[in-house]
Amino acid sequence: MWSIGELAGHAGVSVKTVRFYSDRGLLPETARSAGGHRRYGPVALDRLRLIRSLRTLDLPVREVGRVLDEEDALEDVVAGQLRALGSQLAALRWREAALRLLQDCTAQERAERLHLVGAMTAPPSTQALARFWRRWLPPRLPARLVTAFLEQTVPQLPDDPDPAQALAFARLHAFVSRPCPGDERGQPAAHRPQEGYRPAVLYDGLAEAYALASPALRAERPPQPGEALDCFVAAYARSRGARDTPAFRHRLGGVLAADPRIDHYWQLVAELTGPARPTPGAAHDWLLGALDADNAGSAA
Incomplete structure (x- = not known):
């Protein structure tokens, strides 16, 4: 002893x-x-x-x-510590990118960038982006569609960002954190009950249409009629209880051209994630271009 x-x-x-x-x-x-x-x-x-x-x-x-x-507790404890360490490392990488962002700029840019990065946590959170889209989506949309939509529209953040990506996300965070109008001016026509759309039917079809358009976007092909456009138009037609006819396509083109746009959001997402993963905004624009081309061809 x-x-x-x-x-x-x-x-x-x-x-x-x-x-x-x-x-x-x-x-x-x-x-x-x-x-x-x-x-x-x-x-x-x-x-x-x-x-x-x-x-x-x-x-x-x-x-x-x-x-x-506790028997066999070591494996669970180690896994928990690795998760915590991964979060700490991500925070350090984002902090490094933010510091380099402040280092590599002019004095005039530094004040704006300091304000932008100061509004974020490290590592940053995408909760503000999810709240933005939940406010934007039509009410009473089924939970499964909301979840699927957020998976497509809220970008996954890189674990090891460069300064340009840190700046893109800081601007994205600032954009979605601004107050939104309290009326329907920021909503597409399909979100307005008086327009007669069934949003759940529409969003089910749009997800498929965007997926069909993505290969053409990655290949940098110009907008053109085809399966993706047919799926896109069919989603709007089914949600209205209408048939896909040339007249319907012409009316739809006018309605979509008048819808509010959130181009700035999608531009920043593209800067953050790169061209390998087309955004839903880019897919929507491509399909609008295809619809315009199709309407012009039918008119001719």
């Missing part, structure tokens, strides 16, 4: 360290001397060495206790 000083000597730590872990229940004593002093056996030395190894990995004392007391 060893005294607390002897155990500390065998383990190569201070007496204060042994007492700290003992007081927190991580290093139970084996017995007490006649004078009431703690005594430890060889098992305590093995346990103390394990504690030191775990603490070297910066595991919190509470998590060290879990590993010591």
Whole structure:
């Protein structure tokens, strides 16, 4: 049996360290001397060495206790620490990109950029973007469609952004955080109940149409009639209970041309994510171009 000083000597730590872990229940004593002093056996030395190894990995004392007391807890604790470390690393990379953004600019640009990056957390959150789109979407849209729409419209943030991407997201965050008008001027016609659309039917079809248009966008092909446009028009026709006819396509072209636009949002998303993943905004514009071309051809 060893005294607390002897155990500390065998383990190569201070007496204060042994007492700290003992007081927190991580290093139970084996017995007490006649004078009431703690005594430890060889098992305590093995346990103390394990504690030191775990603490070297910066595991919190509470998590060290879990590993010591719960069978198979180490795998779960390590996974949790890796998630936390990943978040910390992402925060540091975003902070580095923001600092480089402030470093590589003129004095006039620095004040604006400082204001933009100061409004974000590190790593940044996309919650403001999701709130923006939830306000913009038509009311009472089924939850599955809202979720699918947000997955397409709210971009995934890069773990290792460059300064240009940090600036794009800062501007995007500022754009969606501005107050929106309280009336329907910012809403497409399809969101207005008096227009007779069924938004749930429309959004189901639009998702498919955007997916069909994406290969043409990635290949940089000009807008043209085809399967993607037919799917796009069919989505609007079904949502109105109408048939896809040349007359309907001409009316639809006029309605969509008058809809409000959010081009700035999609431009910033493209700067953030790059050209490999076409945005729904770019797909919508491509399909509008295809509709215009189709209407012009039928008129001719």
